[in-house]
Amino acid sequence: MSQQNTDEQTTSEQDAGDGGSPDPTDDEMLIQTDVSESVDETSGTRRRETVVRAEHVDVWYDDNQALSDITMEIPEQSVTAMVGPSGCGKSTFLRCINRMNDLIDSARVEGDLYLRGKNVYDDDVDPVALRRRVGMVFQKPNPFPKSIYDNVTYGLEIQDKGGDYDEIVERSLKRAALWDEVNDQLDESGLELSGGQQQRLCIARAIAPDPEVLLMDEPASALDPVATSQIEDLIEELARDYTVVIVTHNMQQAARISDQTAVFLTGGELVEFDDTQKIFENPESQRVEDYITGKFG
Ligand SMILES: Nc1ncnc2c1ncn2[C@@H]1O[C@H](COP(=O)(O)OP(=O)(O)OP(=O)(O)O)[C@@H](O)[C@H]1O
DSSP: OTTOOSHHHHHHHHTTTSSOOSOSSOOOOOOOOOOOOEEOTTTOOEEOOEEEEEEEEEEEETTEEEEEEEEEEEESSSEEEEEOSTTSSHHHHHHHHTTGGGGSTTEEEEEEEEETTEETTSTTOOHHHHHHHEEEEOSSOOOOSSBHHHHHHHHHHHTTOOSOHHHHHHHHHHHTTOHHHHTTOTTSBGGGSOHHHHHHHHHHHHHTTOOSEEEEESTTTTSOHHHHHHHHHHHHHHTTTSEEEEEOSOHHHHHHHOSEEEEEETTTEEEEEEEHHHHHHSOSOHHHHHHHTTSOO
16 A cells, blocks of 8 residues: 555545545534543553554455454554554554545445544544544655645645634644744745655644544655654654554664554454554564564565
């Protein structure tokens, strides 16, 4: 999937929670939101609530099973990395969370997937409204052929959202660590930016509608080391406000920036999901250890 950067992908991305939902009117999906915080009484530290919970999720493309019995809980305001060899279903899982798989005719999802306690596959859930709460950033930066300003406001306009656009543009670009570089050229084309700047612009576009969850499918793999490092810093920063779920092939990147790591292996199996330090230093599974240490994959 990650290599799929076609026009078709760009079209679906516009409908995918990166601010480009095409349906401005259907704003009716109600999702029960439990925003309560809890405090661990022994340690006094804040316990992070579960934002995304998958229970026994299976995905098929026609007869090919891509994910098998995935059960996991993703905590809020943290970075969760999905790692594993090519074709093990990482992108497929990401696309379950914002129902992007709905756009693939051959895809079939079974099991339950909850966002803040509401099953996103319930009949009363509108996938377009869901994608406003679950933003997405793709491997290849894909700004629209519009000004920097219009790129950031694109999703808001499509959704017919009111508000002070100047303020939202400034806030989103600041959150995406791009404001200082572009604030005097907001009317210039987003396509004239460097690759790393373009990706940060796409991140600004994705967060402008203020989603709760930000899905990132190998967001730095098309970038040079300096731009990659900037994106990594940014991801850590974004996790203060958002729940970030990132697919990466880069083990060092997962180790550097994530709080939890999920290791998928061939057959679409989630073999281990734990704190990143535990996964990298002392995994339970020999297969995970072999994968992490590069013995296969
Ligand atoms: N649109 C699709 N149509 C049919 N099969 C698909 C589609 N997308 C993915 N698959 C299949 O589902 C399986 C999982 O693919 P997926 O892209 O989710 O894996 P991945 O771990 O993200 O791979 P990569 O690391 O190479 O991006 C693979 O067998 C793949 O061929």
